[in-house]
Amino acid sequence: MDTSLLSQIVFYFFAAVTLASAAVVVFSRSLIYSAFGLLFTFFGVAALYVFLGADFLAATQLVIYVGGILILLLFGVMLTHKLYDLNLKTETFQVAPSVLLMLAVFGVLVLAMMQTAWYNAGPRQPEPTTAAIGTLLMKDFILPFEVASVLLLIALIGAAMIVRRRAE
Amino acid sequence: MIGLGHYLVISAALFSLGIMCVLTRKNAVSVLMGVELILNSANLNLVAFSKYAAGNLNGQVFAIFIIIVAAAEVAVALAIVLSMYRMLRTVNLDRADTLKG
Structure with missing residues (x-):
């Protein structure tokens, strides 16, 4: 086949x-x-x-x-x-x-997609991406990377604070 | 041949299903599931554009950041839902009207 x-x-x-x-x-x-x-x-x-x-x-x-x-x-x-x-x-x-709105959203999205001439770079051979993503994260995206780590820390502390039983 | 359009249609369908879930459910945890569907559709779009249009990996890095934010969001949201359940004994969103005047 x-x-x-x-x-x-x-x-x-x-x-x-x-x-x-x-x-x-x-x-x-x-x-x-x-x-x-x-x-x-x-x-x-x-x-x-x-x-x-x-x-x-x-x-x-x-x-x-x-x-x-x-x-x-x-x-x-x-x-x-x-x-x-x-x-x-x-x-x-x-x-x-909601069903009406769902169909409307879907229709508008597909219509917009059909009417746009997307730039197509052509098919490429898939390559391993892990090393390249690691390099990007450590070079071009180092600030968002650090901000994301702080965000995760804040979410951790915040979630623990919210569900904590208050002292009576 | 599978092209960019196929992924965009799948992503649009996932997005509208997520909207439907958020709009119709009364249970807070179900609404969170709808939000996850919406975030997944956005991720699918970013990765598809990263392959077919951009030619670099920036779209995939964006998708990773979205996954990070989704994880943080779901943790805080479930903390809020559990806190609401402890106060109101229900997770029905219609009952969370304490701020209504």
Whole structure:
């Protein structure tokens, strides 16, 4: 089989996984189903990163989103409901206007995308990006890098302060 | 052939699904999940442009910074949600109307 055809099939498979699980996140009534839909969305986006030749970013996506953020969200679900309440349902409201707005946003985005003549640099061979990203972070982006580290420290202290039990 | 347009359409769909999630859910944790979808769609756009348009890795570095900010955001937001649950015994966002006059 032609490799280009094969890669197209795999691409459409991961795109379908991403969008279908994102739809599960949005439309499922059960919070647990939403969280597991989010898991597959993150995996699908990581696979799309691999297609785009961003190997380091794909690994980062798996480690931080799946290993960190998703676990935090699951903690949030579990800690804010009674544990014997197995059907953790969530209410929805304003569904019809939101569907209209969603379709309008999607339409406008796709329309704008179609009418723009994107500059295309042409296909390039994918190369390992980790060393290049490390060099960029330490040379061109050193100030944002340091600011991000301070931001993480502030978030750590702030989150601990907010959930701390006040002394009575 | 898979081009830039395919990624942009996927990203637009993820973005609109995230908007839908943020608008319709009453549960605070569900709203956070929608915000994560929106951030992922922005990241996908940045990485796609980094490959097809720019020809350098700046887009990927931007995506890394977005991931960092998303991690910090979700930690602080969940701290706020847990604090709200402790005070109000619910995470329904309609009930968080203490500031309403």
